[in-house]
Amino acid sequence: MSIPVVGEPAPTFTLPGMIVRDGVRTDDEYDLSSEIGRTIVLAFYPGDATPVCTAQLCSYQEELDEFGDLGAVVWGISPQALDSHEAFARDSSLTFPLLSDTAGTVIRDYGVRAPGLGLRRSVFVIGPDGIVRWRHVGLVGLRFPKASVIRAEIEQLVR
Template sequence: MSIPEVGESAPTFTLPGMIVRDGVRTDDEYDLSSEIGRTVVLAFYPGDATAVCTAQLCSYQAELDEFDDLGAVVWGVSPQALDSHETFARGSSLTFPLLSDTSGSVIRDYGVRAPGIGLRRSVFVIGPDGVVRWRHVGLVGLRFPKAETIRAQIELLVS
């Protein structure tokens, strides 16, 4: 599949995910269509507890209150299983949902699959209307958009 363009409807999906809050892991199903009315930041990342992924997701964690104040939720998506996500979340003090796309179906639907490396580090800002409003798709996966850049895009949606 091709990468959804800005202005196109975001591919909907339901994935298993988990969140660690106050030391407790909670598993749930995360359904993008149930978030209509809220802005969703989808952060696709190649692997739990790798150096660049840790830096990326920790930077988003540091801005989580800012995103929340703007009515936006952040979901991390990678191909690892929930137990791997739990170890990563605990080790990096992440308190937003990490979703498990072990089949790679959502990674394919968003066009961010990359031969050899699994997936391209990518961020999509999906507006409250379910439409892609901003995106950043990495070529090699070493660079990621800063939290401030994403926040500025969310601010454009709520102003």
């Protein structure tokens, strides 16, 4: 699949995910189409507890309240299973949902699959209307968009 372009409808999906809040893990199904009306930040990352992924998701965690103040929700997506996500969330104090795409279906639908690497580190901002409003797709995966850059894009949506 090709990478969705800004202005196109975001590919919808339902994935299993989990969230750790106040030390309690809660599993759920996360359905993008049920989030119409909210801005969603999809952060595709290659692996739990790897140095760059940890830095990336921890930086988004630091901005989580500010994203929330703008009406935006952050979902992390990677190919690892929920138990791996739980350990990562606990070790890194992440309190937003981590979704498990073990089959790689959503990774393929968003065009971010990278042979040998698993996936390209990518961030998509999906507007309340379900349209892709901003995207950053990494080539190698060592760099990621800063939370402040994503926040600025979200702020433009809510003006």
